[in-house]
Amino acid sequence: MPVGDAENTKTTENAENAENAGSAESSEGVASPDGTGEARAGGGGDRPSFVRRLLRSRTARAVTAAGLAGALLGAGAVAWRTDTLPLLGSAPCWDSLGDSSVSGLFGDRRIEVDEQSLRNGRQGDGLSYGQCRVTSFKDDRALRQVTVNVHQLDGLRGTDSRRWPQEFLAAGMVSLGEGLPGMVSASRGWLALPQGCTGRGDFSGPTVVEIGMGRAGLDFSSDLATEDRDALTDALVDAANGVIRSFGCSGSYPSPRTLPSVDTWQDTDAAALCGTKGFALPAAYRKELPRTRIGAGDDGPARICEVGGDYREPVVRMTTVVDPALAEIFSWDSLRSGASVKGTTGYGRTTGGRAVYRASCQTGPVVFVVEQLRQTGKGGFTLTDDLLPGYVAAEAERIGCGPQKLTLPSA
Numbered sequence: 001m002p003v004g005d006a007e008n009t010k011t012t013e014n015a016e017n018a019e020n021a022g023s024a025e026s027s028e029g030v031a032s033p034d035g036t037g038e039a040r041a042g043g044g045g046d047r048p049s050f051v052r053r054l055l056r057s058r059t060a061r062a063v064t065a066a067g068l069a070g071a072l073l074g075a076g077a078v079a080w081r082t083d084t085l086p087l088l089g090s091a092p093c094w095d096s097l098g099d100s101s102v103s104g105l106f107g108d109r110r111i112e113v114d115e116q117s118l119r120n121g122r123q124g125d126g127l128s129y130g131q132c133r134v135t136s137f138k139d140d141r142a143l144r145q146v147t148v149n150v151h152q153l154d155g156l157r158g159t160d161s162r163r164w165p166q167e168f169l170a171a172g173m174v175s176l177g178e179g180l181p182g183m184v185s186a187s188r189g190w191l192a193l194p195q196g197c198t199g200r201g202d203f204s205g206p207t208v209v210e211i212g213m214g215r216a217g218l219d220f221s222s223d224l225a226t227e228d229r230d231a232l233t234d235a236l237v238d239a240a241n242g243v244i245r246s247f248g249c250s251g252s253y254p255s256p257r258t259l260p261s262v263d264t265w266q267d268t269d270a271a272a273l274c275g276t277k278g279f280a281l282p283a284a285y286r287k288e289l290p291r292t293r294i295g296a297g298d299d300g301p302a303r304i305c306e307v308g309g310d311y312r313e314p315v316v317r318m319t320t321v322v323d324p325a326l327a328e329i330f331s332w333d334s335l336r337s338g339a340s341v342k343g344t345t346g347y348g349r350t351t352g353g354r355a356v357y358r359a360s361c362q363t364g365p366v367v368f369v370v371e372q373l374r375q376t377g378k379g380g381f382t383l384t385d386d387l388l389p390g391y392v393a394a395e396a397e398r399i400g401c402g403p404q405k406l407t408l409p410s411a
Contacts, residue, residue, distance in 0.1 A: 318387070
C-alpha cells in the first residue's frame with residue numbers, strides 16, 4: 001500500500017524527521033469478521049448531499065481530461081480534481097468519503113482521486129476487490145496521499161500472514177471498539193466487513209477495508225499522531241460503509257468511540273513480560289531488551305507486544321489473535337511452515353525466527369505468533385523458541401484458553 005505524506009514530513013522534520021514518503025451501535029446487526037449478520041443499522045458516515053457537493057467548488061470532483069479519463073476508465077479507475085465542477089457529484093472512493101472526512105485528511109487543498117472499480121478479482125488470486133488513491137496538492141506539488149484498499153485476507157496460500165500483520169497488526173495500533181471489528185494507528189487502519197455481506201471460504205480471513213498514509217509504524221509527535229489517527233478513523237468508517245452500500249448490503253457501521261491514547265515504549269517488566277502474569281523474560285535477554293510496547297489492548301481482535309532496545313526498534317513481536325476469522329490468515333504458517341510444534345489443544349510450526357501456534361479455545365481458534373525481527377547481541381535467532389512456550393502458556397491463561405503446554409521440535 002504505497003502512500004506518502006509530505007505535509008507531515010515538513011511539519012515534523014526538525015523534531016522527528018517524520019513522515020517520509022513511503023508504503024500507503026440498535027444492538028443487533030454488526031457482524032464481527034467471523035459473524036454472519038449485516039452491518040449495524042443507523043450510525044455511519046457523513047455522506048454529503050448531492051447539491052451541497054455541487055455548490056462547494058473547492059471540493060467538487062470531475063474527470064480531469066478526456067484522454068486521461070479514457071485511459072483510466074479502461075483500467076477501471078477514475079481521476080478527479082477538487083477545483084472543477086463535476087457533472088455528477090460522487091464523493092471520492094466509491095461515493096463514500098464525506099466532506100468532513102476529506103477535509104480532515106486534506107484540509108481545503110485540491111485533491112485528485114485514482115479510483116479502481118469495486119469488483120471481486122476472480123482473475124489472479126481472486127482476493128482483491130478494489131483500490132482508491134487520493135492525493136492532495138499545493139500548486140503542483142503533492143503533499144499527502146491516502147490509499148484505501150478492499151481486500152479479502154488470504155490464509156490458504158499464506159500470502160497475508162507476514163507483510164499484512166507487520167503493517168496492520170502492530171503495537172502502535174488500537175482497537176476501534178465495540179461494534180467496529182478493526183484497528184487503527186496514525187498511519188494504518190483496517191475494518192472488517194460483515195461476513196453476511198461478503199461471505200468467507202475455508203482458510204480465508206475477513207474481507208477488510210484498509211487505509212494507509214505515509215510509512216507504516218513511524219513514530220512522531222503525539223499531537224500529530226492523534227490528529228492523523230482520528231482523521232484516518234473517520235475516513236475508514238466512511239469507506240467501509242460505502243463499500244457495504246456498493247456491495248448491495250444494508251446497514252452501516254456506527255461512528256467510532258473516542259480512541260485511547262497512543263501506546264508508548266515503557267520499561268520492560270521482566271517478571272511479567274508484555275504485562276502478562278507468569279510470563280518472564282529469560283535472564284540472558286534482560287539487558288538488551290529494556291523497552292516494551294503493548295498495543296490494541298485486551299478488547300480488540302488481536303493484542304500485540306513488541307520488546308526491544310533503547311532505540312524504539314522492536315527486536316521481537318508477540319501477537320495473540322483472538323478473532324476466529326482473523327486467525328485464519330495464519331493457517332498456512334501453522335500447518336506447513338517449519339518444524340512441527342505440538343501442544344495441549346493445538347499445533348503449530350517454528351522456523352527459528354518465527355513461530356505460529358494455533359489453539360482450539362471455547363471462543364474458537366486462537367493464534368499465537370512470536371517473531372524475532374532482529375538479531376540479539378549473541379548474533380542469533382534464538383528468542384522465538386525461547387519465548388514461545390512461556391508466551392503461549394501465559395497468554396492462554398490470560399484469555400481463558402489454558403492450560404497450554406507446548407513441545408518444541410528439539411525437546
